[in-house]
Amino acid sequence: MPELPEVEVVRSGLDAAVTGRTLAGVTVLHPRPVRRHPGGPDDFAASLVGRTFAEPRRRGKYLWLPFTDGDALMAHLGMSGQFRLDDPGAPHPPQCRLEFRFTDGGPELRFADQRMFGGLWISRGGAELPAEVAHIARDLFDPELDLATVVAAVRRRRSGIKRVLLNQTVVSGIGNIYADESLWRARLHYDTPADRLSPARVRELLTAARDVMGDALAEGGTSFDALYVNVNGSSGYFERSLSAYGREGLPCPRCGRAIVREPFMNRSSYRCPACQRRPRPPAGAAGR
Ligand SMILES: [Zn+2]
Numbered sequence: 001m002p003e004l005p006e007v008e009v010v011r012s013g014l015d016a017a018v019t020g021r022t023l024a025g026v027t028v029l030h031p032r033p034v035r036r037h038p039g040g041p042d043d044f045a046a047s048l049v050g051r052t053f054a055e056p057r058r059r060g061k062y063l064w065l066p067f068t069d070g071d072a073l074m075a076h077l078g079m080s081g082q083f084r085l086d087d088p089g090a091p092h093p094p095q096c097r098l099e100f101r102f103t104d105g106g107p108e109l110r111f112a113d114q115r116m117f118g119g120l121w122i123s124r125g126g127a128e129l130p131a132e133v134a135h136i137a138r139d140l141f142d143p144e145l146d147l148a149t150v151v152a153a154v155r156r157r158r159s160g161i162k163r164v165l166l167n168q169t170v171v172s173g174i175g176n177i178y179a180d181e182s183l184w185r186a187r188l189h190y191d192t193p194a195d196r197l198s199p200a201r202v203r204e205l206l207t208a209a210r211d212v213m214g215d216a217l218a219e220g221g222t223s224f225d226a227l228y229v230n231v232n233g234s235s236g237y238f239e240r241s242l243s244a245y246g247r248e249g250l251p252c253p254r255c256g257r258a259i260v261r262e263p264f265m266n267r268s269s270y271r272c273p274a275c276q277r278r279p280r281p282p283a284g285a286a287g288r
């Protein structure tokens with residue numbers, strides 16, 4: 001699943017590609033990506049014609065494309081959804097599912113999706129904050145985020161700190177990759193109970209999460225191509241900059257010990273066994 005930096009790369013690419021442009025026609029090449037639209041593919045296409053895109057928005061990993069009329073096109077990328085900008089009449093990319101044409105006759109937007117876990121649908125009145133996204137917490141790049149409030153929300157949880165980082169209703173945008181990277185930067189074990197961390201320590205961790213995602217975003221920008229609005233969300237070009245995630249058996253960039261991979265919530269966690277030691281049981285638990 002794409003995490004915040006990957007979705008932000010898509011969002012800013014779409015901003016340059018569609019903002020201010022009006023749809024002349026939409027072709028649904030495969031019905032599955034529009035399965036959430038109640039009226040079916042033909043109604044989906046017909047309801048979009050004549051609408052003008054406003055600036056694409058994002059909260060955490062959630063992306064939407066507001067229209068100037070107050071509705072929004074929701075875009076869930078799933079595992080493999082990609083937007084591309086192509087010249088009109090250019091051959092469709094592999095697994096192209098939708099084509100959006102514009103009244104200005106300029107480049108078309110295409111949505112390709114190999115595995116089709118993603119999807120597009122219209123959110124009525126969703127331009128400012130779609131109902132589908134309202135329960136998602138602000139992310140660490142949101143100018144209206146209050147970091148002290150997030151620190152307090154994290155410290156109210158008793159579960160392991162990585163579970164809390166992945167909880168999109170506490171702070172949004174962080175998935176498995178950037179959780180492991182932030183924990184490595186902050187030298188924390190993923191099972192450390194969140195309520196045992198000091199406010200300063202939580203602040204340090206959240207700052208590390210913001211920094212690592214900012215670094216990833218900066219690298220996403222470098223491989224940006226005008227014709228290629230998006231890449232899919234796996235580690236991609238930032239992979240070479242990862243310190244822990246996906247690096248089982250490779251040396252920790254800080255201390256040289258081999259990174260270990262451990263099962264975590266049906267997936268994996270990567271950590272340095274020296275820099276990120278398992279927390280000791282709380283005082284008083286010994287001998288019980
Ligand atoms: Zn280390």
